[in-house]
Amino acid sequence: MQSLLALGLLLLLRLDGGVAVAAEDGRFAYQGFAAANLTLDGVAAVTPNGLLLLTDTEYQTTGHAFHPAPLRFLESSTTTTNSAAAMARSFSVSFVFAIRSRYDGLTSYGLAFVVAPTSNLSAAESGRYLGLLNGTNGTASDPILAVELDTIMDVEFRDINSNHVGIDVNSLISRQAKQAGYYSDENGAFQELRLNSRQPMQVWVDYDAQVRRLNVTLAPVQLPKPKIPLLSELIDLSLIMADKMYVGFSASGGWGVGTHHYVLGWSFSLDGPAPPLDFSKLPVLPRLGPKPQSKILDVVLPLAATLLVIAMLAAIFFFLWHRRRFAEVREDWEDEFGPHRFAYKDLFHATEGFSGMNLLGVGGFGRVYRGVLYASNLEVAVKRVSHDSKQGIREFIAEVVSIGRLRHRNLAQLLGYCRRKGELLLVYEYMENGSLDKYLYNKNKPALHLSERYRIIRDVASSLLYLHEEWEQIVIHRDIKASNVLLDSRMIGRLGDFGLARLYDHGTVTTTTHVVGTMGYLAPELIRTGKATPLTDVFAFGVFLLEVACGRRPIGSSKDITQVVLVDWVLEHHRSGSILDAVDPCLMGNFNTEEASILLKLGLLCAYPSPTGRPSMRKVMQYLDRDQSIPDLSPTYASYSTIAMMQNEGFDSYIMSCPPSNTSISIVPVESSVEIPQEGR
Structure with a gap:
């Protein structure tokens, strides 16, 4: 008789708790969690009245709760058994959550709905990582999909603000994120919601496998699901999902602000809409604050004392947080x-x-x-x-x-x-029109006429003459390239980024022996000796000049995927009498041939492999202003690669192994780049 009563009581609890589980067909609903058999870890727990509590007031905590059985998210194609042809199944999720703390509007981090290949996320960190990833695993190696409800702005993860909803795939940098809220069905107006308002809210996550679209919708509790989703992302989950995945929730705390992350109810379905939640069966959130007292003083005095302590602690906390947030290094x-x-x-x-x-x-x-x-x-x-x-x-x-x-x-x-x-x-x-390289390589930017390029090149030459000869010290820039030439509101060229520049007095010799700069702009003697001089700047200027005139990078790839040095390529055109064919094809032959000839010949002259054959920047200005004619190149002008091989053993194989990009080989301010051993050292 007692066993029959116990069995009946258990059945009543299951019915009253509103739990329906059908793992086989991927459909379940939890109307509260009193009788739910969830997989819990961290500080996650089910309260006596059936609330799923993911985090409590402890510092640096995480909590996870997963449906106990994995669900099959992929279905194989009917025409092949190849696993690569498997297609993600449609699914639908609905849940009610609440974020609460003792201090209205002040909480620590948030929670996320998670689809992961495992229910064991014990290696994940709390705080900013939401219990999903950690500092050494900022991007997941295994497939993971999450919808984050975040109440802290983290600049590293590119959060838009401290109250947002985001779609995360294998990373905490959201593919798409928006301010928390919903669009009214009446007029389509956006209504903002505060995630940490202490009030319960409902979230719907729907994936349509046919159109490969993931929608996320948010609304106040008991409001019908809005027709317009908050987030809508085109994404093929077939490329992300494993065959079997676990579904559940993750949350974390990070500050000394006690925060409770609750889930009141949850429903899920594969290949169909999630079962609706019955709000009358959902558990009630606990009361905030002390119970009412019969005497006013019994309430007012403790409350006043508590508020005073809270205010003092908050002031101290804010002071320390503010000081740490904006801390600087000063000596x-x-x-x-x-x-x-x-x-x-x-x-x-x-x-x-x-x-x-x-x-x-x-x-x-x-x-x-x-x-x-x-x-x-x-x-x-x-x-x-x-x-x-x-x-x-x-x-x-x-x-x-x-x-x-x-x-x-x-x-x-x-x-x-x-x-x-x-x-x-x-x-x-700040320069309004950005860097010159965007006008050379970005198809969305208008191509500059050759006359505009000529003027910008002259602007850069004028700045280098000032640096090399006209200022109180000699300044060697050491990183002249198109991406370091900025354009102001009138498209005047400005040489910028002096992070690698070095200064020394007139009449002295530079002592630096570190090779720094950008591959493709480095003079051969700089690789051999490590000593930067005004003539190594002239070499880089010559390569820059050819880059602007030809619209090509200093080191590029040909159709047979061999790497081509721009200086050698222009030199070949010069020797064959077709030097004007090297001009940027974007100009479609519509340019001043005299200007083009000056730029290309001057570029070759400045990029002469031997420093003694290069002109000074004062001579360069005279050539650009046409006060003097550019001398003919010597018939013995060898290619850049040939001279480099002759002067620097192994340099040719080194440069050919570098990628065709603007990759710099040192970082500022410390010259921690490749150091070339010197004879006798």
């Missing part, structure tokens, strides 16, 4: 450079937290962001590079400040610097 020797030093906080706010929306470009030396300094309303470009404070940083900063005193209409002004942890930030004058 006594930097006092003399004070006027040239920017506060990290000012640069952070100017670039909106180094937002991906303000990213101008990514190069071998770091990322460049557009910003506006609030105090002066000045537009700037901020380059973020890494540095080792133990290796010559004092000398480098001194040179940065010296370079900041350069004044020429064809130089991009270096305004100053900032140091923070292992990072160096260089602040430049």
